Amino acid sequence: MTQLQRRRIPDAAVARLPVYLQILNNLLATKVSRFSSDELAALAGVNAAKVRKDLSYLGSYGTRGVGYEVTYLIYQIKRELGLMREWNVVVVGAGNLGCALAKFGGFTPRGFPVVGICDNDPKKIGQTVGHLSVFDVCNLQKIVVELDVAIGAITTSTTSAQAAADALVDAGITSILNFAPIVLATPSSVSVRNVDLGVELQILSYYEQMRTEQHAPVG
Template sequence: MTQLQRRKIPDAAIARLPIYLQILNNLAATNVLRFSSDELAALAGVNAAKVRKDLSYLGSYGTRGVGYEVTYLIHQIKRELGLMREWNVVVVGAGNLGCALAKFDGFLSRGFPVVGIVDNDPKKIGRTTSSLTVGDVGDLKNIVRDEKVNIGVITTSSPAAQSAADALIEAGITSILNFAPVVLSTPSSVSVRNVDLGVELQILSYYEQMRIENGSKAQSAPQLNSVGAR
């Protein structure tokens, strides 16, 4: 609770804070000054008690009878999530997806500038994509050091993903966002998050089939995306 003994925010709550943040940024953009847990709950599509409990992990920043202040809460969530600074990203794998992500402004705009992209294919090395030149995966260590990279994004083919991960870890990276549909083997000191688009579709397929079989009176999928393992 107090600043001193930080942490013990449940993982489930941590995963929701970015959603709240996104909504609050929208509110701030439309000059909304305050919000209640009910309002945020409606916008986020969750239960109001959950919103209050989640926000209470940050501290006691609301005012009873009034609500929460938008800008203040934005500040607190950003502080908690470590978003008071930028985190540099390197993309490994300069295929369609890798290049699309390197260009993607959603990364930069949220404080995650892509400072490098590498590949192991000589035909791709040297190409330029949106102000970045594709580097050699062998130079990863130098790139990570020189560009102060914090997070690695893997967009290689499945067979290459593990060695991409190994290279990132060898270069000192401890946070990985993996788009390859494989379970990476990494030391427990490294955080990995998997985004497997095929998995997402397969989960949708399950609930879609359920609707068809049960005459559409089946419940729908939980809005929580979850992939990966461990």
């Protein structure tokens, strides 16, 4: 597929493709070779019409009465998501979370090896984290080029996160995974995904409070 043929997929559909991919990999592991859009929809918690529309962006339409083929759709989604190659990740912020990400072996098999970790704290620079040595954030630009880094993960404190984002952008990085609970200011050419665990906990506490109140005596 050349760039001229490739259509831009709506953001919401892009965000569902990794979920489908995960389900398809699970199906493949259980020796399922074909599936219907209804089955995938049920597993993904999405309606079937939306699944068919999403897959149509890949050029996959299924066959009436036969459905979709698992291995071919896995190939199509991986191609579309850019998973036919690896994307190197650098972690900015060598605190607890940053070190955990650097040591976590689970990203490499999914195509996202963490190749570097940096900090601005002289006490942390030079320390060993897994198989990496913490480098000085001042050298970020050099490291990004040398190690062919595509993605930066920000695991600094909230107060340092914007400076970390600025350093990544200056180093030429255009994809940022941000764990700090702030909205980063970045050029529109940069993609930012925010992972705020506090937000997830607050959503859970909303429902937990609802349940608690349902069991409380009426006041």
